[in-house]
Each structure stands twice: as C-alpha cells, then as structure tokens.
Amino acid sequence: YLNIVHFGNGCNGVEAAAQLYFGKSIQDCTLAECAAIAGITQNPYKYNPLVFPENNKERQQLVLEEMYDQGKITEAEYDDA
Numbered sequence: 001y002l003n004i005v006h007f008g009n010g011c012n013g014v015e016a017a018a019q020l021y022f023g024k025s026i027q028d029c030t031l032a033e034c035a036a037i038a039g040i041t042q043n044p045y046k047y048n049p050l051v052f053p054e055n056n057k058e059r060q061q062l063v064l065e066e067m068y069d070q071g072k073i074t075e076a077e078y079d080d081a
Helices: 014-022 031-040 053-069 075-080
Strands: none
Touching: 014 031, 031 053, 031 075, 053 075
C-alpha cells in the first residue's frame, strides 16, 4: 500500500514522497518527516507540505500524538520529533 498510495504532486509511494518533499530516501527521513509524509495520505491536497505547510504541520503533530498515545514511540522520541 505505501508503495502505491498517492502523496500529491503526482508522486506515489513513500519513497517518491520522501524524495519530493525532503530530497532524501525514506530510510534517511527523521520520525518527524515520516509523520509528515504519513499525514498526507488522509487528504493529499489539503496536507500537501509544498502548498499548505501549516496544514501539514498540524497533521504531522496529530500523527505524532497518536503514535505516542498508542505506545508506538517514547516520550523522548515524541519530544525530539
């Protein structure tokens, strides 16, 4: 799914999104960058970081909060992100 999902601006897949939005491979992205990418899937237009960076930032924070609340990341990882 993550290799084919649409991330806006004509790119599909997390690798293409990482290259487009952060200029690096997905494996080199930080937790914060991964959360920003993950948040795009809900609405690729609204959460496009190139067009609506403020919307993407809000969504990124929600993704990080959910990851923390569900025990997927530690408090230190959350604070760092």
